Ligand SMILES: [Fe+2]
């Protein structure tokens with residue numbers, strides 16, 4: 001399963017992304033825990049390989065949203081490369097973030113050890129903004145790609161909760177951000193059946 005999803009991810013990546021720096025980015029992903037990391041500690045895809053799986057689901061959803069929206073003209077609006085970059089790479093902020101550990105839990109009066117993922121932030125740069133920072137270290141994002149990845153959490157973003165209006169300004173001016181947020185939600189709540 002992990003190997004199959006890794007191959008699928010690399011196939012979509014190679015078929016669609018030709019930008020300078022892509023090989024270095026791919027090497028970074030392969031050396032990191034990206035292909036074995038979970039997508040969350042307990043909510044969705046909280047298992048080995050979950051992050052890669054979630055990224056593929058988000059890419060598929062983003063592609064179908066844009067194709068549905070623009071029909072046969074979709075490639076004049078967004079390139080297949082932009083869709084792959086946003087879908088596949090929006091959650092690179094989760095690399096080296098979830099650490100497998102054991103905790104004690106009382107079940108029927110007995111203490112047992114159960115595995116779980118704990119969060120350990122080594123680069124406290126936020127969420128979407130952290131993904132943009134990591135990706136831009138390898139390949140140059142367009143303004144709309146950077147904004148879409150930056151704001152992919154939509155209204156769940158802490159900056160929005162703190163009163164920022166930049167999200168709605170971004171959604172109004174750069175629809176790709178709205179499509180990526182929607183794709184992320186559909187992947188999480190429909191494809192992965194977040195509990
Ligand atoms: Fe995310």
Ligand SMILES: [Fe+2]
Nearest residue numbers: 058090091184
């Ligand atoms: Fe996501």
